[in-house]
Amino acid sequence: NAGVTQTPKFQVLKTGQSMTLQCAQDMNHNSMYWYRQDPGMGLRLIYYSASEGTTDKGEVPNGYNVSRLNKREFSLRLESAAPSQTSVYFCASRLQGPETQYFGPGTRLLVL
Amino acid sequence: GENVEQHPSTLSVQEGDSAVIKCTYSDSASNYFPWYKQELGKRPQLIIDIRSNVGEKKDQRIAVTLNKTAKHFSLHITETQPEDSAVYFCAAERNTNAGKSTFGDGTTLTVKP
Numbered sequence: 001n002a003g004v005t006q007t008p009k010f011q012v013l014k015t016g017q018s019m020t021l022q023c024a025q026d027m028n029h030n031s032m033y034w035y036r037q038d039p040g041m042g043l044r045l046i047y048y049s050a051s052e053g054t055t056d057k058g059e060v061p062n063g064y065n066v067s068r069l070n071k072r073e074f075s076l077r078l079e080s081a082a083p084s085q086t087s088v089y090f091c092a093s094r095l096q097g098p099e100t101q102y103f104g105p106g107t108r109l110l111v112l
Numbered sequence: 113g114e115n116v117e118q119h120p121s122t123l124s125v126q127e128g129d130s131a132v133i134k135c136t137y138s139d140s141a142s143n144y145f146p147w148y149k150q151e152l153g154k155r156p157q158l159i160i161d162i163r164s165n166v167g168e169k170k171d172q173r174i175a176v177t178l179n180k181t182a183k184h185f186s187l188h189i190t191e192t193q194p195e196d197s198a199v200y201f202c203a204a205e206r207n208t209n210a211g212k213s214t215f216g217d218g219t220t221l222t223v224k225p
Contacts, residue, residue, distance in 0.1 A: 031211055042118075042201055042215035043156065050211065058212065059113075090155065097211015098144035103155040 001026050004104035006091050012110045013081045021076040021107050023091030030096045032074035034058075034066060036087040037106075043090065049074055050097070081111045114139040116204050118216025125192050126224050133219045135202035136184040142204040145178060145185045146213070150199045159200075160187070192223045 007022045025032065030051045035043040045058030047066040055066050063085060065077045074093075078085060091104040115138040125131050135145075143164035148156035162169045162176045162185065169176050173192075178185040189196055199220050203213040 040121075040217065042116075042217045044215070045212060048212060059214075094211065098205045098207055098213075099211075100146065100158045100161070101213065103157070105155050 003027065004091055004093055004102050006089075006104035006107050008107060009105065010108045010110075012112065013078075014112055015082060017081050018077070018079050019081065019109075020078075021089055021091075021109075022073070023075065023093075023104055024073045025093040025102070026072065027093065027095075027102065028071070029093040029102075030071070031094050032068065033092040033101065034064075034074070034076045035090045035092065036060065036085075037090060038087050046076065046089075078109075081109075083111045085109065086111045114142060114204055114206075114214040116202060116214050116216045118202050118219055120219060121217065122220045122222070124222045124224065127192060127194060129192055131189045131192055131196070131221055131223075133187045133200055133202070133221070134184060135186070135204075135216050136182075137204040137214075138183070139204065139206065140180075140183065141206050143207050144205040145176070146203050146205075147176060147187050148201045148203070150201065150218075152198070156201060189221075192221075194223050194225050197221055197223045 004025045033048045034046040049055045049068040052071045089107045092101040118135045146161035149159045150156040175188040199218045202216040205213045
């Protein structure tokens with residue numbers, strides 16, 4: 001099992017460009033999450049999907065959109081990137097809350 | 113919403129000493145409290161968790177205690193080793209299927225050989 005995978009690993013964008021971060025899990029988990037991690041700060045929830053077909057906002061949803069494509073895949077889209085979105089993005093999944101979350105390897109995003 | 117505060121932000125100990133990291137939470141309905149370890153450049157990984165129906169849980173050199181009345185919980189690492197050096201995050205969560213965790217800001221633990 002690959003667990004939780006994310007693509008790309010690293011991305012540089014110019015202000016105003018758009019991009020989609022991909023996440024997939026092969027553990028048959030119901031719930032999936034997108035977090036951002038900034039230096040000196042914990043993980044902040046952007047969006048989550050408690051089950052296939054549902055998505056909800058987390059703490060910091062502004063500037064992002066998500067799609068739960070199917071049970072395995074949960075993508076995060078930046079429509080118009082801003083320097084404030086420079087961060088490390090982690091996708092996570094779990095069978096359902098509250099249980100252990102399994103994190104992907106992260107995507108480092110730099111917005112110039 | 114839930115607010116989780118974690119202290120200290122940095123902690124340096126000598127190899128073999130104990131380390132204690134403390135977290136407080138605001139939502140009295142929270143009843144699941146995981147701890148994650150994140151090594152430099154890696155993903156967070158669960159090391160131990162505790163639910164509100166117990167006051168303490170231990171796994172080898174790691175233990176977590178929970179005081180629901182005071183709304184705080186702590187991570188205890190005994191006989192620290194250099195490989196324990198990492199950032200540790202606490203989190204708090206209500207018992208719902210939606211499962212939104214609120215994380216503390218992390219503690220950078222350095223174990224000096």
